[in-house]
Amino acid sequence: MLTRREFIKRSAALTAASFVGMNLPFQLDKAFAETEADKWVRGTCRLCGTGCRVDLGLKNGKPVVIRGVADSRTNLGYLCMKGMLFYKVMGHSDRLKRPLYRAQKTEKFKEISWDQALDIAAKAFAKAIQTHGNDSVAYYGSGQAQTEETYLFQKVFRAGLRTNNVEGNPRLCMASAAAGYMTSFGADEPIGGYSNIEKARCFFIIGSNMAEAHPVVFRRVMRRKLDNPKEVTVINVDPRISPTSRIADMHVQFRPGTDLALLNAMAHVIIEEKLYDEAFIKDYAVFKKQGEKGPENVDFEAYKAFSADYTPEKASKICGGNVTPDLIRKVARAFAQSGATVSMWTMGLNQRLHGVWANNLVHNLHILTGQLCKPGADSLSLTGQPNACGGVREAGGLCHLLPGHRLVENEKHRSRVEELWGVPAGRIPPKPGLHTVAMFQAVNEGKVKAIWINCTSPAQSLPNMEPYRKGMAREDVFVMVSDIFPTRTTELANLILPAAFHFEKTGVYGCTERRSQLTPKAVNPPGEAKPEVWMVREWALRLAKELNDPVIAKCVEPFVGLKEDYDLPKAIWTEYSQKITADQDNDLRGATYEVLAKMPDGVQWPAPTEEFALKGGTVTKFLRGADPMADKEAKDDKPYQFYGRPDRKLYVWLRPYKPAAEEPDAEYPMYLSTGRIIDHWHTSSMTGRIPELMRANPYAFVEINPKDAQKMGIAPNDMVEVESRRGKCVLPAKVYEGPIEGMVFVYWHDMAEERMINKVTKDAFDAISKEPEFKICACRIRRLSGPQALKPFVVTM
């Protein structure tokens, strides 16, 4: 047995505060039963946006094991620990099994029937609409909901309830990436995909700890690097040294937020040393700057003059850290001269006040060097959630979007969707709805009177969460939550609807690389839990009666009477893919349920025909001969047809360096950044209940640079208060050379009251994407005590 001293010593490099007499938040007795499967069902992983294909093993109808699918072009058979263990969510004793209701949020929940629940839900939304208007109701969904679910929710809300208050948590993670693609390339989602990894000669990984957040994509990058150590260069650009840095040839560590200067300085070097692709620029690029009245055209010379200001010398002073002029030049040369550079990023660029600009600046480098549409070259945004792309960005899951990559504010787009839905013209309001922060501010102000929150926990995941928790706790706001487990958000609900989990229902997920994949129902949901598509349909039919509005019923009319296990989601997918995506850039007509069921790894759009879809779809967008849309939309004989815009051009943007919304000052002298850890997912409502995963990372800690720790007298495992102008947390310290000096880092999965770091983060958001700046705010830290008793925690009923 270790002594306490040995324990503290051994855990010094990491963290694990000592405690006694704890109760683990999971039952150990039956959690580990493993056995051989007698049946395998193929689907997609429930967790991150990689899109790993899995075989779920069943024994006597119960899930017992998960294996990766070797034929899959996403994961090549590999899985991370979350992927191999998520089957333990099914059948967990904490699952929500029956609808729960309370009229007042101070009351205890009572079990009610589905009939009662749907009636209550319909009456609450009807009352809000009748009393306060259509925009007093809202839907807040998830990048983990299936496409069929998001599509049906937004259809009923937009055309049925006549509000565009349709949002989702991808606003918190991918909105800047989507706006970055739109503003730079004229079309959302990556041009290429994972297949470029095995052809790349340079990886530019910026703002992404992909080793933990996307472990299976990282494995491919790692394999490429280890197999070709001299030919392949890996550049990791991050204020924090992370497990991703282990494969890096160069780690660029800079002061948070200054990567805008770094990226402009790289462009400076590329121009100064004439490393750009002149022919590519001439054929495909135009230069843009943001004028007072909107985007303005400028020429290449103006862009050169703009980037001339970002000398490596100047940028290195802005960036700090280990950034020297020489390092910037080396990085720029490696990027430009490889001939096959893949950039990858996630929240480090997206969750920023200038997140769209940061995305534009990465795209700029690819456009300048002509590294797009070519083998091994791509500007590849890694998606956080499994269906943020497929369900939310493609199927109309944000307040400004209509399904099929259409825009609410575009009259032709609205008319077309109304026509396809068979609802009266003008039914979809012309004004975009409330984006996420605005939506929950409207809840705070009592302007939103009824909200349906599906498959996500904003009470923990919103930045600066405390005011929003108070808003959701208002007694005059009806909060309805559909989920599989109790969360911080179900704590604030009036009505909880028990949802079926992945593999307990049928539906499609669309991952990072434009790939749609089907997961069929394999097991029954527990108790009376139901698929969300069933909930929406039944609720809409009741709402139609309550509001005496047949158009609401019309929204779900094609789906009435269909069984929720398969026929219902199939009919929704068929309407969406065959009608809504037809001739759009995300054309999925070829990706029928039958085709998707045949494919080991789904289909990449555009895939207008079944014949094309059965070959896998479009690997490289805009490339003639590879992308049927590029052939169809071709305006000349050039090999690339950037059909996102009528002018077929890519935009190089002049985006200056601007600081974060809240920089450190004398009162709050440190940067706080937040992120993920490999063993957990989002608010840990699932992974916190899987014993192996919870035990591997039982509670959040604050990472502190040893120099800062020394200055403040903080030793490993000491309890430290992290405080901002908005709130504070108390966490054990992990002292190591991870974050840059002057910065602390906390992962956001922990749902223990004293460790939820979103009490501290800031809800400033990007002016274009409306995505909040989770990654940067000012804070101060202080040592409270030595190691203290801590307890892993998940919310239970």
Add this chain to the structure above:
Amino acid sequence: MYLLNKNQGILLATFIMLFLSFLAFTAEAKREATKKDTHPMVTEQDKLMPCHECHKTSTPRVYQEWFESVHGIGNVKCYQCHGTFENMQRVPDVNRCAVCHAEAFGHSENKPCWQCHKAHRFQVSK
């Protein structure tokens, strides 16, 4: 009272000795089995430390091999193969390899993976 003759006594004594040996063997086998799949006793608080934090010092060679291997770089953690305390296997069931390496199964008959791909190094061959 029925008395044994000499030969019967020798036979009975031999039988008893064999039986006791069998029991002892079985008990040892059970102990071995227990040892095989049971982690040395640690406190509940220790169980919340990442496995490798202790094994850095308790089995430094194993730790170092793992850390430098593709599993170490790729963040494939101890519990993914060995399980955690309640379901620990000192020598993992080969089916655990199949979670990621199902396609490699069958390329060598009747040999566990680690006979060629040394445990914790995971190189293509020993």
